[in-house]
Amino acid sequence: MPAKRDYYEVLGVAKSAPVDEIKSAYRKMALKYHPDRNPNNPEAEASFREAAEAFEVLGDADKRARYDRFGHSGLEGTGFHEFTNINDVFEAFGDLFGFGSVFGGRGRSRGPAKGADLETDLRLTLEEAAKGVRKSITVRRQTRCAACSGSGSKPGSSPVACTTCGGRGQVVRAQGPFRIATTCPSCQGKGQMIADPCRDCKGRGRVQESAEVDVDVPSGVDTGMHLRVRNQGEAGEPGAPAGDLYVLVQIDPHSLFERSGSDLHCRVPISFAQAALGTEIDIPTLAGRETLQIGRGTQPGDVIRLRGKGMPDPRGGMRGDLLLHVGIDVPKKLTKKQEELLRELAELDKSHVSPERKSWLDTVAEYLFGATDEDQKKA
């Protein structure tokens, strides 16, 4: 009997490798040497078994500890066995790494499958999103056939054993020296066939329906969020739950408010006179109309923050703020009286230049002529 290789060497991992690394190393080797990828290749088959053997030891804390202390001889009496046959490997680890999904359902037959998930859109107004709302959504989905309770067999008739696999759910084929069991392609492992199909669903066990599903939308939801409604997706196989319904929220643009996370932004246009003198104006909030004091000397672009007047947080956190962006409306048309008064004001402005404006004019002069008024006077 040839000397056995070191298990760490077989999997290509360090002696200190954590169990996750060992698992991942084994998975890589198993995929590489898998008989489905290496038909009629006894060397690959031997490597496949060797890797499984190494994993059986290194993947188990107890056996690994014994192996680390005593080497191969330390494993006697631990229930350890060599894999002499490839089906032993599938027996031991076939499902562990989901080879079924990679190689088409090898090994044990699976249970009834859960129904598929569905996704649908839901449009909401900003007000609905702010308050929360119960919505009824129409969903087109596969549902269990009522006539046959999802069995697919005509009521009163029963399924019969699958003729391909004789009811075993598996077919065994020869591959070189090995016999490999795979899921029966005719019955997908169920072992049964429908002899007399249900007339409503033609033996499929499911029918298309259009259902009204109530969705409770929590307050504060935002565009792009998914709401999950359990078991309102497609029907599963008999004995398995339905899939889930995912509702993708889309909030319509609002005529006044623009949303950014839980904050709301709103433009508030006031006149030059209101901004200069201060005033009281009505502003909109989600809760309705409110009165706001505009201070004397308010500048265009000033932002007034109203705390807690934004959107609620769907996760129960702090409510957002309402930010009012002040804009100064410059009239495009003037009455005669307005024009007279503004001209008068303009004359006054010429002789009473504000300190801020004066320093700006100086900066402009310096930029354009390379010297300030003062410097030019000196020259």
Ligand SMILES: [Zn+2]
């Ligand atoms: Zn039916």
Ligand SMILES: [Zn+2]
């Ligand atoms: Zn079958």
